[in-house]
Amino acid sequence: MLELSAVNSFYGKAHVLNDLSFTVARGQVVALLGRNGAGKTTTMKSIMQLVQPRSGKVTFQGQDITGMPTHKVAKLGLGYVPEERRIFTDLTVAENLEVGRQPPRDGTYAWTTDMLFDLFPNLAERRGNRGKALSGGEQQMLTIARTLMGNPSLVLLDEPSEGIAPVIVEQMVNVIKTLKADGLTVLLSEQNLHFARAVADMAVIIEGGTQKFNGTLEELNAHPEIRDAYLSI
Amino acid sequence: MGLFIAQLLTGLANAGALFMVASGLSLIFGVTRIVNFAHGSFYMLGAYVGYTLIQVLPGVVGFWGAILLAGLAVGLIGMLVEILVLRPVYRAPELFQLVATFGVILVIQDLALMTWGPEDLLGPRSPGLVGVVRIMGEPVPKYDIALLVITPFVALALWYLMTQTRVGVLVRAATQDREMVGALGVNQAWLFTGVFALGCGLAGLGGALQLPKGGADLMMDFNILTAVFVVVVIGGMGSLPGAYLAAVIISVLNVFGVTYIPQSTLVLMFIVMVLVLMIRPYGLFGREEVAGEHGQVGEPERPIKPAGLQVRLLVAAGVAALAALPLYGSGFMQVLTTDILIFCLFAASLHFLLGLGGLVSFGHAAYFGGGAYVAGLLVKHAGTPMELAFILAPLGAGLGAFIIGWVCLRLTGVYFAMLTLAFAQLLWSLVFQWGEFTGGDDGILGLWPAKWLSGTTPYFYFTLVFSVGGVLFLRHVAHSPFGYALRAARDSERQAEATGINTRRVRMLAFSFAGFMAGLAGGLFVFSKGSIFPNELEITRSFDALIVVFLGGVKTLSGGIVGAAFFKGVEDVLTRFEYWRLAMGLLIIGVVILAPDGIVGTLRKWAERLGVLKRAEDES
Incomplete structure (x- = not known):
C-alpha cells in the first residue's frame, strides 16, 4: 500500500535518511522503531512530502507521490498525526475536527463527529472547549480524531505514546486495535517496544537514518540483541 | 452636549471605512504573514472604481450597487495580484513579500493616474441621503448615519464568516499553523488567494463607501495606510473585534482632536498606539507571536565571513x-x-x-x-x-x-x-x-x-x-x-x-x-x-531604504549597498519618464520574483552554479 524505495532526505547539509526502503501492506500495523534522532519523524515527513526527499521514491497505492504538494498527498488518503500534535489551540474541539474533514474515498470508512466522539468519549465532553484547554492526552486524542475526519486509508502516527499518562496510553492501544479491526492501515513510530508490542504486526528499526531491521514482531522478539543494540529499553 | 454627540457620531461613521480596510489587512496578515503595504492602494482603487460605476449606474439602487460592485472588483484585482505577484514569492524569506507589495503600490498609482487623471474627483452624493439631520440641534450628515448603520452589518457578516462557516474555521486554523492545515488536505494556495481577495475586497468596499465623504484622489493610498497599520496594531494583528474597537477609538479621538487641539491631529493616533503597546505589547486583542510557530521558510542563513583578497x-x-x-x-x-x-x-x-x-x-x-x-x-x-x-x-x-x-x-x-x-x-x-x-x-x-x-x-x-x-x-x-x-x-x-x-x-x-x-x-x-x-x-523615505535592502539581499553583507546603488541609479533614469512609478514598480516586482535571495544573493548563486565562485558546501 505504501512503499519507500531508497529514500534520501536532508535538512540543509545534514543527511538524515539514508537509502531508506520499506513497505506497509494493507491492513497492517507497522511500527517504525528507533532512538531519539534516528530519523523517525523525518521518515513520516518525507512520506507526507513535508520534507521532500532528495532522491528515492515514495509510492502510495501504486501512485508515485514524491514531490507532490502535501495537501494532495493528504487528499489521496494519507492521514498524518504529528509528534508535536499541532492542534489548533485557538479553535474548539469541534472546529479542530472540522479542519480535518474530507469527503470519504472509495473503500474507506466514512467517519462522522459522532462516531469519533464514541471512540474518544473524553472529547465529546469537551467539544466546545478550545484546544489550549485540553490536557496532553486529550490533545493527542484530538489529533488522531482530527486526522480520522479526513477518512484516511493509511494513518501515520508519530510517537503517539510520547508524553502522555500510562492510563491514556492504554486507551490509545485500544483505539489503534479498534481502527485496525476496521481495516485501517497504520504506520506508527515509537522509541521503545512496549507500545509497538501491543499493536504492531511488523517492525522496522532505523538508526542514523539507515534501516537496521525489517521483519515481524515475532522475529524481533527472537533476537533480543537487535533490540538491545538499537532501542532504548 | 449636542455637539459632543454629533462629534461622537461623526467619529463612529469615520470608523467604518477604517475598520473595513484594517480588518482586510489584519486577515491577510493573519493567514499569509504578509504585511500588505499595498492595502491603501486597494482602498484607493475601491474609491476610483466606485466613482466610475456610480456615474454609470443610476438612482439609489445604482449607487449602492456600484459600491458593492466596487468592492467585488477590487477583490478580483486583489486575487490577480496574489496569483501573479505573491504566489511566486511565498517561499522567499519572511517579509520579502512586503517588497513585492510595495511594487504593487507604485504600479497601482500610475495605473490610477492613467485611468482617472491627476485631478481629485469630487465624491458623488448618495441619492436620498443628502443633507443633515439635527440631533439635539447639531447637524449630522445623513450619510454618516447610514455609515453608522452599515458598518456593524459588515462587521457582523465578517464575524459570521469567520466563526460559523467552514471557510472561517480553515482561515483561523491556517492563521495558527498553515503547514498542518495543508497536511490535513486543504490546499493552502487557494486559501491564501481567497483571503487576500477578501481582504482587498474589504479595502475596496471601504474606499467606495467613503466616496460621498471624501471623494477619490491619488494620495488616498498612503494617507490611509498609516492609520490602518495603527488600527491593526492597536487592535492586535489578526483580531477582527480588535480592529473594530481600534478603528472606533482612533476615529472618535481624531474628530475630537480636530475640534479641541487641532495641532495634535497628526500625532494623536501614534500616541494612542504607543500607550496601548506599552501596556499590551500585542495590541488590545492580539496574541503573542511565538517565534518559529509558523515554521521556518527559506534556506538557513549562510555564515558571513570577511571578504577574501579577490x-x-x-x-x-x-x-x-x-x-x-x-x-x-x-x-x-x-x-x-x-x-x-x-x-x-x-x-x-x-x-x-x-x-x-x-x-x-x-x-x-x-x-x-x-x-x-x-x-x-x-x-x-x-x-x-x-x-x-x-x-x-x-x-x-x-x-x-x-x-x-x-x-x-x-x-x-x-x-x-x-x-x-x-x-x-x-x-x-x-x-x-x-x-x-x-x-x-x-x-x-x-x-x-x-x-x-x-x-x-x-x-x-x-x-x-x-x-x-x-x-x-x-x-x-x-x-x-x-x-x-x-x-x-x-x-x-x-x-x-x-x-x-x-x-x-x-x-x-x-x-x-x-x-x-x-x-x-x-x-x-x-x-x-x-x-x-x-x-x-x-x-516613503523609510520604505525606500527598506526596499533597497531587501532587493539587494538581506542575507548578504553587501546587499544594502548594492541595492541602494542599483535603485538610486535606476531611479535617476526612470524619473525622467512620465509613468516612472509603473516601470519602477514592475522592476521591483520582477526582481522579487526572479531574485528571491536579493540581487547579491542571486548573483552569487548563479556564479556558484557557473563555477566562478566556490560553493558554500565545498568549503566546510
Whole structure:
C-alpha cells in the first residue's frame, strides 16, 4: 500500500535518511522503531512530502507521490498525526475536527463527529472547549480524531505514546486495535517496544537514518540483541 | 452636549471605512504573514472604481450597487495580484513579500493616474441621503448615519464568516499553523488567494463607501495606510473585534482632536498606539507571536565571513574608480554619485539592523532625517559652524535612536516594526507642525558646507570619505564580537541569553549604532543639498531604504549597498519618464520574483552554479 524505495532526505547539509526502503501492506500495523534522532519523524515527513526527499521514491497505492504538494498527498488518503500534535489551540474541539474533514474515498470508512466522539468519549465532553484547554492526552486524542475526519486509508502516527499518562496510553492501544479491526492501515513510530508490542504486526528499526531491521514482531522478539543494540529499553 | 454627540457620531461613521480596510489587512496578515503595504492602494482603487460605476449606474439602487460592485472588483484585482505577484514569492524569506507589495503600490498609482487623471474627483452624493439631520440641534450628515448603520452589518457578516462557516474555521486554523492545515488536505494556495481577495475586497468596499465623504484622489493610498497599520496594531494583528474597537477609538479621538487641539491631529493616533503597546505589547486583542510557530521558510542563513583578497581588490578598485570620478565625470555625475553614496550609507545602516540584528525597522528615516535636522537646526538657530553641526548630526540621531530603541525593543516582529514606524511618524509630525522652530513644510534653507568644502568636487570627496568609511566601519563591526553577539541574538534569543549575552543590551546598542550611521548619512545629505524638508522623515523615505535592502539581499553583507546603488541609479533614469512609478514598480516586482535571495544573493548563486565562485558546501 505504501512503499519507500531508497529514500534520501536532508535538512540543509545534514543527511538524515539514508537509502531508506520499506513497505506497509494493507491492513497492517507497522511500527517504525528507533532512538531519539534516528530519523523517525523525518521518515513520516518525507512520506507526507513535508520534507521532500532528495532522491528515492515514495509510492502510495501504486501512485508515485514524491514531490507532490502535501495537501494532495493528504487528499489521496494519507492521514498524518504529528509528534508535536499541532492542534489548533485557538479553535474548539469541534472546529479542530472540522479542519480535518474530507469527503470519504472509495473503500474507506466514512467517519462522522459522532462516531469519533464514541471512540474518544473524553472529547465529546469537551467539544466546545478550545484546544489550549485540553490536557496532553486529550490533545493527542484530538489529533488522531482530527486526522480520522479526513477518512484516511493509511494513518501515520508519530510517537503517539510520547508524553502522555500510562492510563491514556492504554486507551490509545485500544483505539489503534479498534481502527485496525476496521481495516485501517497504520504506520506508527515509537522509541521503545512496549507500545509497538501491543499493536504492531511488523517492525522496522532505523538508526542514523539507515534501516537496521525489517521483519515481524515475532522475529524481533527472537533476537533480543537487535533490540538491545538499537532501542532504548 | 449636542455637539459632543454629533462629534461622537461623526467619529463612529469615520470608523467604518477604517475598520473595513484594517480588518482586510489584519486577515491577510493573519493567514499569509504578509504585511500588505499595498492595502491603501486597494482602498484607493475601491474609491476610483466606485466613482466610475456610480456615474454609470443610476438612482439609489445604482449607487449602492456600484459600491458593492466596487468592492467585488477590487477583490478580483486583489486575487490577480496574489496569483501573479505573491504566489511566486511565498517561499522567499519572511517579509520579502512586503517588497513585492510595495511594487504593487507604485504600479497601482500610475495605473490610477492613467485611468482617472491627476485631478481629485469630487465624491458623488448618495441619492436620498443628502443633507443633515439635527440631533439635539447639531447637524449630522445623513450619510454618516447610514455609515453608522452599515458598518456593524459588515462587521457582523465578517464575524459570521469567520466563526460559523467552514471557510472561517480553515482561515483561523491556517492563521495558527498553515503547514498542518495543508497536511490535513486543504490546499493552502487557494486559501491564501481567497483571503487576500477578501481582504482587498474589504479595502475596496471601504474606499467606495467613503466616496460621498471624501471623494477619490491619488494620495488616498498612503494617507490611509498609516492609520490602518495603527488600527491593526492597536487592535492586535489578526483580531477582527480588535480592529473594530481600534478603528472606533482612533476615529472618535481624531474628530475630537480636530475640534479641541487641532495641532495634535497628526500625532494623536501614534500616541494612542504607543500607550496601548506599552501596556499590551500585542495590541488590545492580539496574541503573542511565538517565534518559529509558523515554521521556518527559506534556506538557513549562510555564515558571513570577511571578504577574501579577490573581493578586497575589487572593492579597492571600485573606490579608486570613484575617487578618480572628477577626472572623467561631469559635475552632474558627481552630484548624482554623491546622492548615491549617501543613500548607500543610509541603506547600509538599515541593513546592519535588519540583516544582522533581524530587527525590521519601518521608520529608519527618523534617524536619517533626524540627523539632517539636528545639523540644520544647529546651523539655523545656534549659528553652529558646519563642521561641528556635521559631527553632531550622527550623535543626535544616535541618541534619538537610543531613546526610541529603549521603548521599541520591548516588542518583537511586526509590532516592533510598527512601533518604529509610529515614532518616525511622530517625529515627522512634530517637525511638520512646529513651523516656527523647524520651518514646517517650508523646511530649512541655506545650509551650505564650510568654505573649504564648497563646490561639487570637494563635497564629493568629503562624501566619498565618510560614506565609504562608514560602510567599511559597519562591515568591521559586523565581524567584531559585538556583531557575532548581535547575530546570535537574532538566530536564537534564548541560546544567546544562556551563553551570557545580554540580548536586550546588544540590540539597544545595535539600534543606536544604526541610528548613528543613518544620522551620519543625514548630515552628509543636508549639506549636499543646502536644505532640509520634512519629507526626509517621511514613511516613503523609510520604505525606500527598506526596499533597497531587501532587493539587494538581506542575507548578504553587501546587499544594502548594492541595492541602494542599483535603485538610486535606476531611479535617476526612470524619473525622467512620465509613468516612472509603473516601470519602477514592475522592476521591483520582477526582481522579487526572479531574485528571491536579493540581487547579491542571486548573483552569487548563479556564479556558484557557473563555477566562478566556490560553493558554500565545498568549503566546510
